[in-house]
Amino acid sequence: xxxxxxxxxxxxxxxxxxxxxxxxxxxxxxxxxxxxxxxxxxxxxxxxxxxxxxxxxxxxxxxxxxxxxxxxxxxxxxxxxxxxxxxxxxxxxxxxxxxxxxxxxxxxxxxxxxxxxxxxxxxxxxxxxxxxxxxxxxxxxxxxxxxxxxxxxxxxxxxxxxxx
Numbered sequence: 126x127x128x129x130x131x132x133x134x135x136x137x138x139x140x141x142x143x144x145x146x147x148x149x150x151x152x153x154x155x156x157x158x159x160x161x162x163x164x165x166x167x168x169x170x171x172x173x174x175x176x177x178x179x180x181x182x183x184x185x186x187x188x189x190x191x192x193x194x195x196x197x198x199x200x201x202x203x204x205x206x207x208x209x210x211x212x213x214x215x216x217x218x219x220x221x222x223x224x225x226x227x228x229x230x231x232x233x234x235x236x237x238x239x240x241x242x243x244x245x246x247x248x249x250x251x252x253x254x255x256x257x258x259x260x261x262x263x264x265x266x267x268x269x270x271x272x273x274x275x276x277x278x279x280x281x282x283x284x285x286x287x288x289x
Contacts, residue, residue, distance in 0.1 A: 144231050157186045161195055168199045206238075215242040222249035223257070 143153035143162070150158035160182050167179035183192040208214075216224065222245040228234045245253070 141227060141231050157183070160186045164192075164195055165199050168196070169203065210238040210241075213241045218243075218245070218249060219253075221245050222253035223260070225250065225253070 142149040143155065143158055144150075145162075147159045147162050150162040155161070160179075164179040164183050167176040171179065180192055180196075183195055187195075215221075221242050225245055228239070233239060
């Protein structure tokens with residue numbers, strides 16, 4: 126949900142299948158998305174040979190500095206996930222209700238740690254459906270208000286989308 130909402134706030138319509146599907150990642154508009162996805166998969170579940178190959182592919186496509194940055198991001202996410210999983214941190218009820226569709230779309234509920242989060246009941250799902258249509262416009266408005274005055278887009282325009 127957060128990825129989808131943050132993309133929509135930026136005026137984009139992200140395809141969340143790009144998070145788990147290399148073909149979709151290549152078409153996602155994220156520069157070298159397929160190469161980055163292959164690198165992250167190899168870092169998490171690959172063999173040393175697969176990781177070495179993926180690392181080289183990132184260097185060839187984006188340069189050594191980008192590979193180091195990508196490796197740092199992968200490592201940071203792994204750290205956060207391990208901390209959350211080891212402590213059993215569940216999603217809070219509102220986030221669980223709002224993110225149910227996204228979690229199902231990309232298969233997050235198939236991970237063992239998903240058992241830490243209770244399923245949303247009918248009331249929570251109904252509330253999420255009721256509030257969802259206004260969530261993005263409200264978040265877009267709040268984001269614009271938090272921007273320094275000189276960086277704010279003109280009213281009625283979408284914030285710029287950086288696709289580099």
